[in-house]
Amino acid sequence: MSATDQLKALRVRIDTLDERILELISERARCAQEVAHVKMANLAEGEEPVFYRPEREAWVLKHIMELNKGPLSGEEVARLFREIMSSCLALEQTLKVAYLGPEGTFTQAAALKHFGHSVKSLPMAAIDEVFREVVANAVNFGVVPVENSTEGAVNHTLDSFLEHDLLICGEVELRIHHHLLVGENTRTDRITRIYSHAQSLAQCRKWLDAHYPNVERVAVPSNADAAKRVKTEWNSAAIAGDMAAKLYGLTYLAEKIEDRPDNSTRFLIIGTQAVPPTGDDKTSIIVSTRNKPGALYELLKPFHENGIDLTRIETRPTRSGKWTYAFFIDLVGHHQDPLVKGALEKISQEAVALKVLGSYPKAVL
Ligand SMILES: O=C(O)C(=O)C[C@]1(C(=O)O)C=C[C@@H](O)C=C1
Known part of the structure; x- marks a missing residue:
């Protein structure tokens, strides 16, 4: 067979496969529409439907990566399914996502990596503005940078958590190429x-x-x-x-x-929605201690005793009192896991203040 004929035959096969893929994607999309109807039909009085389910999305992406036998890489297939789910969710609800703008920033790239391209992404001029849009309910979620592997913490973001009462619903990591x-x-x-x-x-x-x-x-x-x-x-x-x-x-x-x-940057998804456990989660807390010798050691002891991994600890001065500090701690596990729950209970007895900023699935992509 000539090369032209070989190509022709392969393209006919590709066309047939594309038709099957389209059929399956459309069937999946109709399923998502049905999911939306079920969610709407089973609401308690005054309850708002929750269409976006980060814990389910994390499971779907991980499941696909586990099933994948190649030749496409796990990350590549997960990216494709990320976009399929994003389109399916848009049939249920178009999410509005505020990010640190202007258009073209790495934070916008992080927002699209996390939610896919079927959301409405809205640029904000400052990190605090992203927080305020979410607090005001003008958007469903916000995306802000929180730490860079070369330059460390993004202090504006940490300080905004001290000022606003919001939850962390997810994390995204992005390789940064300049x-x-x-x-x-x-x-x-x-x-x-x-x-x-x-x-x-x-x-x-x-x-x-x-x-x-x-x-x-x-x-x-x-x-x-x-x-x-x-x-x-x-x-x-x-x-x-x-x-x-x-x-x-x-x-x-x-x-x-x-x-x-x-060089990579980690971003947080902020919102008002508490995310249920997936079995592969992280929790972020803010805690402040009394200003006495050994206070931080005492504070961290319950984590050690319960075998909980800490992935990050950052210190910021609080504005409430001179030389009072807040510790931002990330740990592995969900705040409903018994060992994490136990450690947090012990810590809250010792600490001046403890706030759970949220438990969320570890970044899949
Ligand atoms: O499982 C659900 O709750 C859905 O709404 C379906 C679906 C999906 O397309 O798989 C869509 C959006 C959610 O964020 C999670 C999953």
Whole structure:
């Protein structure tokens, strides 16, 4: 058989498979519509239906990854199913998700990675604004950065948890690749200024010292903001990610210029919905102690005694009193798990204040 005939035959097979896939996707979508009807028909008086179920979504994605035998990678098939579920959920309800904008930021990329592309994503000018939109019920969820593997905690986010009463409903991790970008009319031999967010400039410090030691580095509110500026400036470049590059049609002068190849940022999904256990969860708490020797040791003891893994601990000064600190702690497990529950009960007896910010499924993708 000639190559042309082979291709023709393979494409006929692909067409037939696509038709079957379409049929199955449509059947799945109709099932999701029925799920919505069942949810609506079984509400107690005054109860609002809960369409978005993060614990179920985490299970579906993990199940698919476990079943997958290739040749596509587990992550690749999970991404496809992420989008299918996103479309199915949109038939039940279009979620509104606020994120730290403007359009093209890594936070928007994180929001779409977590919820898929069938949500309405709304850019906010500041982290506090994302919190306020969720508190005001203007959106269903918010997405904010919380820690970077190179630069550490995002203090604005931690402080916002001290001010607002919101729950954490999920987490997303994103590999962060920074690129040096320019507009089409840029004179690349005449770059006198490089714009980016302060954290991104810090994440590319060594690369900048080696390649552009004498060029002014200008911190702007976001990478997307940097990308927007250089579109029309002939003597400046921006450090930003792929989304911003695409959005503003910029040219790549250098790719992946972050100093650490494993540079990643963790984002949190904030909302008002408590998430049931999945068996593979994390819990975030804020706790403050009395200012006495050994206070932190005493505080952490119940976790050790109950064999609970702590994945992160961050300290922030509280605004309520001089030299009073709040500890942000992430641990493995759900607050309803007996061992976690027991440890938290012991801690709340000792601590000045303890607040469970939420239990949520560990990031699948
Ligand atoms: O299982 C549900 O509760 C659904 O609404 C269905 C479905 C899905 O498409 O699988 C859709 C949205 C939810 O977030 C979780 C799962």
